[in-house]
Amino acid sequence: MDTSSLPRSFRLLVTGGGTGGHTYPALTAVRALQSRLAASGSMLDVLWIGTADGLEARVAPAEGIAFKTVTTGKIRRSSNPLKMLSAANVKDMARVPLGVAQARAIVSEFRPHVVLATGGYVAVPAGLAARLCRRPLVLHEQTVRLGLANRKLAGSATRIAVSSESSLALLPAEVRDRAVVTGNPVRPEVLAGHPDKAIGALALHGFDRRLPTVYVTGGAQGAQQINGVVRDTLPWLLSHANVIHQCGPANVDELRGAAAALDPVLAGRYHLTGFVGPELPDVLALADVVLSRSGAGTLAELTALGKPAVFVPLATSAGNEQAHNARHLADAGAAVALLGEVTAQSLREVMGPLLTDPARRVAMAERARSYGRPDAAERLVDVLLAAAND
Numbered sequence: 001m002d003t004s005s006l007p008r009s010f011r012l013l014v015t016g017g018g019t020g021g022h023t024y025p026a027l028t029a030v031r032a033l034q035s036r037l038a039a040s041g042s043m044l045d046v047l048w049i050g051t052a053d054g055l056e057a058r059v060a061p062a063e064g065i066a067f068k069t070v071t072t073g074k075i076r077r078s079s080n081p082l083k084m085l086s087a088a089n090v091k092d093m094a095r096v097p098l099g100v101a102q103a104r105a106i107v108s109e110f111r112p113h114v115v116l117a118t119g120g121y122v123a124v125p126a127g128l129a130a131r132l133c134r135r136p137l138v139l140h141e142q143t144v145r146l147g148l149a150n151r152k153l154a155g156s157a158t159r160i161a162v163s164s165e166s167s168l169a170l171l172p173a174e175v176r177d178r179a180v181v182t183g184n185p186v187r188p189e190v191l192a193g194h195p196d197k198a199i200g201a202l203a204l205h206g207f208d209r210r211l212p213t214v215y216v217t218g219g220a221q222g223a224q225q226i227n228g229v230v231r232d233t234l235p236w237l238l239s240h241a242n243v244i245h246q247c248g249p250a251n252v253d254e255l256r257g258a259a260a261a262l263d264p265v266l267a268g269r270y271h272l273t274g275f276v277g278p279e280l281p282d283v284l285a286l287a288d289v290v291l292s293r294s295g296a297g298t299l300a301e302l303t304a305l306g307k308p309a310v311f312v313p314l315a316t317s318a319g320n321e322q323a324h325n326a327r328h329l330a331d332a333g334a335a336v337a338l339l340g341e342v343t344a345q346s347l348r349e350v351m352g353p354l355l356t357d358p359a360r361r362v363a364m365a366e367r368a369r370s371y372g373r374p375d376a377a378e379r380l381v382d383v384l385l386a387a388a389n390d
Contacts, residue, residue: 006042012384013110013135014065015049015103015126016118016149017056021142021297025380026118027059028185029140032377033384047110049103049126068106071099072122099125100132107133114138114158114388119147127153136387140380142184142296143321144328145170158387161380163296163373166328182380183373184300191304191374193281198244201279206268207242212288212355217246217276219293225342226291226312227251231258232344233351238266240355244283249274288361289354291347294326294337300376302335306369308361309335310350312342334367 014030016022026048034044047066050056060067072095103126107115115130117123118140127149130137136158139150144164146154154160154175162168163184171179198204207213214237218226227247230237237243247255252274259270276283284290284305292298294311302309311330313322323339330337336350353360373379 006037006040006385007113008041009043009045010037010388011110011112012044012046013049013107013112013115013126013130014046014060014118015115016120016123016140017048017050017054017059018120018122020055021295022118022120022123023054023056023059024187024297025140025142025185025300026056026116027063028187028377029116029380029384030063030065032185033381036378036381036385047106047112049106049122051120051122054120054122070102070106070122070125071095072125096125100128103129104132107135111135114384116140116384117150117153118142119149121149123149124152127156131156136390138380138384138387140182140184141167142300144324145321147321158390159383161383163300163376164328164371180379180383182383183376184296185377185380186297186300186304186374188377190281190284190301193283193285195282195286198279198282198286201282202244202271202273204242204244204271206265207271208269211241211269212358212361213242213244213286214289214291214351214355215244215246215283215287216291217293218248219295221248221250223248223293223312223314224251226293227255229312229342229344229347230291231255233347234258234262234270235266236348237351238262238269240352241289242269242271244271244273244276244287246273246276289351291351294322294329296321296325299325299329300373303329303368303372304374304376306365306372308354308364308368310338310347310354311335312338329368329371332367332371334364334371 014026016026030046037044048060049068052069107129112135114136116138117127137156138159139157140161141150142163144167160179161182165181168179216230255272290307290309294313311326313326326337329335
């Protein structure tokens with residue numbers, strides 16, 4: 001559907017969530033579609049189907065998006081097929097038909113021009129309902145490999161938007177012709193940071209601007225594994241770099257105790273915080289190296305910004321996706337992946353060359369940027385409009 005033939009009110013149904021990895025790409029696409037429609041004199045009527053306890057239940061209403069819930073069930077994975085038939089799984093599987101019936105009623109009443117599914121358990125009933133109601137369905141996959149929900153829905157999809165070229169070969173052969181590489185939408189504000197604003201906002205007056213700055217993050221709650229290895233390398237790390245360490249609110253006191261023993265000059269280069277909020281874009285702009293988990297959203301942001309990164313994948317991520325994400329970039333020289341046991345020694349070994357060799361950082365930044373797609377949201381909007389026009 002090109003913009004010249006857009007209806008006055010374009011109806012988009014969004015489904016997906018549970019985590020930020022599924023929720024924020026959908027929200028970014030909604031914002032981009034809203035802007036595209038407004039520029040052509042149309043308006044967006046959007047409805048989000050999610051779960052009552054997922055992140056989307058807070059995010060969508062806060063953005064003024066109508067929100068409805070359906071029954072769904074979490075499928076607990078296991079490499080043993082017999083364990084997949086656990087009582088909890090059987091009970092949850094039995095909830096899916098009810099969720100499909102509820103979603104079908106919602107889709108039938110709303111009559112969306114297109115349905116966008118970004119993954120998570122709730123996407124399955126809503127995606128199946130789109131097929132039953134003959135509404136175009138666009139899947140968006142954030143990770144290198146299709147997630148469980150998107151694998152279930154692939155056969156019903158009008159288009160499958162993937163975040164990486166390498167995903168195409170991993171798709172089932174029968175749906176590959178419906179796939180298009182869009183990238184993973186990144187919130188535009190993340191790309192608009194200013195280093196000096198981070199210095200002022202966080203009062204980083206002890207930082208030595210001649211040294212590189214490392215941003216350490218384990219996500220909103222922090223990551224014990226990352227916190228521990230950084231604590232064990234702090235004196236060495238601070239002799240080579242300034243460090244902004246987002247450790248999670250529950251971990252601040254313990255790490256503050258470890259930092260109390262630092263030499264005052266080194267301590268001035270260490271900024272410890274439980275949470276980084278609106279200043280995140282500025283912190284990312286200031287960072288020369290990022291040490292973090294390797295979720296799909298993190299990869300999308302860091303490659304769009306062209307940031308050298310050292311990834312410590314979350315071993316318990318669904319389908320081991322974080323390790324696949326990290327290895328994918330590491331194999332291309334666009335990041336470093338610390339897989340398996342992570343120690344102070346292994347962190348020093350990979351951080352040392354990055355912190356002492358600016359040319360190495362520049363080369364890694366360029367490779368990372370080559371994988372970035374800062375226009376991913378606009379590409380996904382193109383796919384949504386095309387699917388609505390099919």
